Amino acid sequence: xxxxxxxxxxxxxxxxxxxxxxxxxxxxxxxxxxxxxxxxxxxxxxxxxxxxxxxxxxxxxxxxxxxxxxxxxxxxxxxxxxxxxxxxxxxxxxxxxxxxxxxxxxxxxxxxxxxxxxxxxxxxxxxxxxxxxxxxxxxxxxxxxxxxxxxxxxxxxxxxxxxxxxxxxxxxxxxxxxxxxxxxxxxxxxxxxxxxxxxxxxxxxxxxxxxxxxxxxxxxxxxxxxxxxxxxxxxxxxxxxxxxxxxxxxxxxxxxxxxxxxxxxxxxxxxxxxxxxxxxxxxxxxxxxxxxxxxxxxxxxxxxxxxxxxxxxxxxxxxxxxxxxxxxxxxxxxxxxxxxxxxxxxxxxxxxxxxxxxxxxxxxxxxxxxxxxxxxxxxxxxxxxxxxxxxxxxxxx
Amino acid sequence: xxxxxxxxxxxxxxxxxxxxxxxxxxxxxxxxxxxxxxxxxxxxxxxxxxxxxxxxxxxxxxxxxxxxxxxxxxxxxxxxxxxxxxxxxxxxxxxxxxxxxxxxxxxxxxxxxxxxxxxxxxxxxxxxxxxxxxxxxxxxxxxxxxxxxxxxxxxxxxxx
Ligand SMILES: [Zn+2]
Numbered sequence: 001x002x003x004x005x006x007x008x009x010x011x012x013x014x015x016x017x018x019x020x021x022x023x024x025x026x027x028x029x030x031x032x033x034x035x036x037x038x039x040x041x042x043x044x045x046x047x048x049x050x051x052x053x054x055x056x057x058x059x060x061x062x063x064x065x066x067x068x069x070x071x072x073x074x075x076x077x078x079x080x081x082x083x084x085x086x087x088x089x090x091x092x093x094x095x096x097x098x099x100x101x102x103x104x105x106x107x108x109x110x111x112x113x114x115x116x117x118x119x120x121x122x123x124x125x126x127x128x129x130x131x132x133x134x135x136x137x138x139x140x141x142x143x144x145x146x147x148x149x150x151x152x153x154x155x156x157x158x159x160x161x162x163x164x165x166x167x168x169x170x171x172x173x174x175x176x177x178x179x180x181x182x183x184x185x186x187x188x189x190x191x192x193x194x195x196x197x198x199x200x201x202x203x204x205x206x207x208x209x210x211x212x213x214x215x216x217x218x219x220x221x222x223x224x225x226x227x228x229x230x231x232x233x234x235x236x237x238x239x240x241x242x243x244x245x246x247x248x249x250x251x252x253x254x255x256x257x258x259x260x261x262x263x264x265x266x267x268x269x270x271x272x273x274x275x276x277x278x279x280x281x282x283x284x285x286x287x288x289x290x291x292x293x294x295x296x297x298x299x300x301x302x303x304x305x306x307x308x309x310x311x312x313x314x315x316x317x318x319x320x321x322x323x324x325x326x327x328x329x330x331x332x333x334x335x336x337x338x339x340x341x342x343x344x345x346x347x348x349x350x351x352x353x354x355x356x357x358x359x360x361x362x363x364x365x366x367x368x369x370x371x372x373x374x375x376x377x378x379x380x381x382x383x384x385x386x387x388x389x390x391x392x393x394x395x396x397x
Numbered sequence: 398x399x400x401x402x403x404x405x406x407x408x409x410x411x412x413x414x415x416x417x418x419x420x421x422x423x424x425x426x427x428x429x430x431x432x433x434x435x436x437x438x439x440x441x442x443x444x445x446x447x448x449x450x451x452x453x454x455x456x457x458x459x460x461x462x463x464x465x466x467x468x469x470x471x472x473x474x475x476x477x478x479x480x481x482x483x484x485x486x487x488x489x490x491x492x493x494x495x496x497x498x499x500x501x502x503x504x505x506x507x508x509x510x511x512x513x514x515x516x517x518x519x520x521x522x523x524x525x526x527x528x529x530x531x532x533x534x535x536x537x538x539x540x541x542x543x544x545x546x547x548x549x550x551x552x553x554x555x556x557x
Pocket of ligand 1: 453455
């Protein structure tokens with residue numbers, strides 16, 4: 001399969017992210033993101049051909065929310081699909097939007113991810129993720145202690161714990177510069193040890209402070225064809241390629257290739273990226289906890305040994321550093337789950353388009369990477385670029 | 398087949414729903430003033446009851462254009478509930494109807510009491526019967542009842 005034409009992101013919008021949104025119902029909250037995205041893309045609702053809608057199944061205990069969300073999302077009379085792939089939903093929406101535009105089926109697609117966690121009961125949804133006979137009793141979503149233990153076993157308790165809290169603190173420093181971020185804690189580097197020690201343990205060395213937030217919010221992203229980009233005179237972040245990898249973790253524990261590394265190897269091979277840290281300028285990673293953020297950095301960037309720890313220890317991942325990670329503050333700062341992975345794509349696109357404002361990285365951004373994560377160990381990667389991709393990429397390489 | 402086993406399961410579905418500022422304004426007026434509020438889209442001319450923050454047709458913001466509609470209206474559709482389950486608002490049989498209030502362009506769903514459920518029909522004129530003790534929910538209207546004398550002539554929603 002090859003692309004018929006290029007697709008680009010030409011605008012994005014986000015609602016306020018917060019633990020409580022009593023002031024709006026679900027379609028009203030989505031409306032905030034849609035209005036901002038249309039304004040950012042400088043288009044009208046009439047210009048949109050197709051809407052994609054997604055969130056976590058059952059997290060609001062609502063069936064087919066896309067039906068009544070038409071009241072706020074603008075889907076009336078338009079083509080549309082609802083997609084739900086767990087935590088990856090948001091970036092799956094982006095992949096689908098790319099496919100719909102690149103195929104030639106639609107010229108302008110609006111992808112919308114949302115979550116209103118305060119209204120539902122996430123455990124009710126997430127425990128139903130696994131097979132009722134073989135694995136359901138094991139299912140905890142992202143709340144797992146193995147992530148922390150793995151890093152501690154490999155690098156020793158002191159270095160591992162410091163790296164996780166340094167990562168956590170950097171994410172908070174970034175969130176402090178992003179007015180949309182939910183949790184902005186003003187963590188201070190000099191109190192890293194105390195902050196961790198005083199934080200309630202969740203599982204093993206995974207503590208509350210390391211963990212992502214529970215947020216309400218919505219994100220909307222406008223995808224347009226090459227022809228539309230030209231006609232609108234838009235500021236595009238071109239989609240180079242995307243890759244989805246997943247496996248059923250309860251079946252095989254242990255030494256298999258991680259889905260993060262597998263996705264990165266495939267995507268980078270197709271895009272001709274030999275040196276990820278040099279060839280990519282900024283990375284918006286779906287980091288459910290500081291421990292996974294630390295661990296996955298190695299796999300996503302195809303690093304070996306302790307290179308990923310050194311990146312954190314040497315401040316390479318800070319906003320003004322040589323390889324900024326999550327200028328937005330990442331998932332630990334804001335996690336409206338069905339929107340979260342789309343926020344990664346939106347933030348990566350904002351960096352490419354130069355519209356990230358106070359959390360725009362200082363280096364020029366030619367390529368940006370976004371990742372999504374969900375159960376059971378799904379990884380989706382999307383690569384964006386400032387320059388229009390020259391060659392048609394074979395997406396089933 | 399005798400040796401194919403079944404896993405029995407049960408799940409709870411707890412949830413809450415935030416009515417938001419728009420839905421809450423409607424509920425408060427209903428509870429405190431026995432008034433039924435809607436919003437008008439100035440571009441489409443539609444009056445939405447229940448009120449919406451934005452017009453689904455033209456995407457205009459509507460919350461600056463509140464109106465008060467009548468507590469009388471017309472049945473645009475109905476169903477008769479004849480089975481019993483624990484969480485029903487009343488003992489079956491009863492009628493659930495879609496009622497377009499005078500001055501509104503969209504119907505709301507509510508209980509209709511018209512004696513024998515078999516008498517319910519589309520086009521029936523009805524009026525709201527407010528509950529004595531009202532809380533901020535749709536049951537601040539206890540039910541709708543038949544209003545044989547009512548006509549739909551000359552109702553235009555009052556601007557707020
Ligand atoms: Zn309208």
